[in-house]
């Protein structure tokens with residue numbers, strides 16, 4: 001273990017030495033001081049928000065470094081990149097998790113990773129486009145820019161992964177297609193930003209370049225803010241689903257399972273991505289109105305009296321009315337999905353007695369997923385139905401309770417996954 005620790009520290013020291021030597025060798029210190037100050041300052045401001053989209057890490061360092069690599073030398077560009085990528089937040093986290101010297105070594109080591117990535121990006125660019133002048137109209141120039149972006153991401157990924165392997169021998173290096181695709185996906189916008197920055201710098205000098213970068217950074221902060229809002233809304237949504245299900249331990253996890261099934265059925269119906277996500281979100285709340293139904297009715301082991309059954313049936317209207325009161329968050333489609341999820345295809349459902357395609361598509365999807373989960377999970381008044389019997393039940397009720405087309409997709413696609 002001590003040997004691994006030593007190897008790890010030696011590795012970081014080597015990275016630092018290599019980047020320092022490369023900077024000293026190649027730098028002509030040609031970057032004008034105002035440009036260097038603007039670049040480092042922009043990068044520091046940009047590091048105040050970190051965007052981690054599900055498959056995308058928005059890299060702001062590369063666009064700035066790209067401009068310097070194009071206009072000046074790789075050594076100066078690497079140095080500015082290393083300085084600009086310093087963040088107080090990163091240092092604080094390192095201090096919390098490492099002894100003082102170890103934290104400092106790791107912190108400087110990360111700067112070395114940025115510098116080495118800059119050198120690698122420059123090497124890839126020159127390999128594809130060995131000519132000197134910037135030529136934004138030349139496809140080979142654009143290709144070389146993309147190659148520089150990819151090399152930047154791949155180099156830093158490899159160096160950091162090797163560092164993790166040395167500090168945690170149990171760590172398994174995995175190269176998943178989704179990770180590779182995610183890297184490509186996240187690099188291309190950085191390349192485009194770099195090209196735009198370079199064009200601005202070439203055409204108008206520092207001021208237009210700084211304005212472009214400020215716009216990108218503003219956009220990044222705004223996206224970060226919007227993502228935090230979205231995550232908060234998702235947390236509240238999950239919490240609400242748990243509150244609904246906690247009313248009755250027999251239905252624990254019901255809302256989440258219905259949401260999962262609704263998402264899969266909607267995907268197989270080829271609904272647009274945004275609709276699929278929204279339906280999954282709203283499906284978690286389909287039984288929201290049950291929070292108004294007394295517990296003794298929901299958990300009653302014997303048959304319900306007609307008035308008790310009427311109270312249970314009110315849950316779709318109550319749920320819909322609850323979300324109607326939050327019209328900044330929920331739309332008419334969300335409202336209808338909840339209101340109509342107990343309507344039947346033949347018109348014999350509740351609360352409105354709508355039939356066929358008068359019932360919203362989202363509600364017809366929910367109806368099947370809701371019934372499937374109810375049938376295949378244990379209830380206070382009966383055991384869970386075996387899957388084959390539940391499929392039989394769906395088929396028997398296709399065209400009566402359920403939309404027959406959706407039943408076929410559910411059975412043939414969702415259940416066969």
Ligand SMILES: [Fe+2]
Nearest residue numbers: 286287341342
């Ligand atoms: Fe319901």
Ligand SMILES: [Fe+2]
Nearest residue numbers: 254286287370
């Ligand atoms: Fe339900």
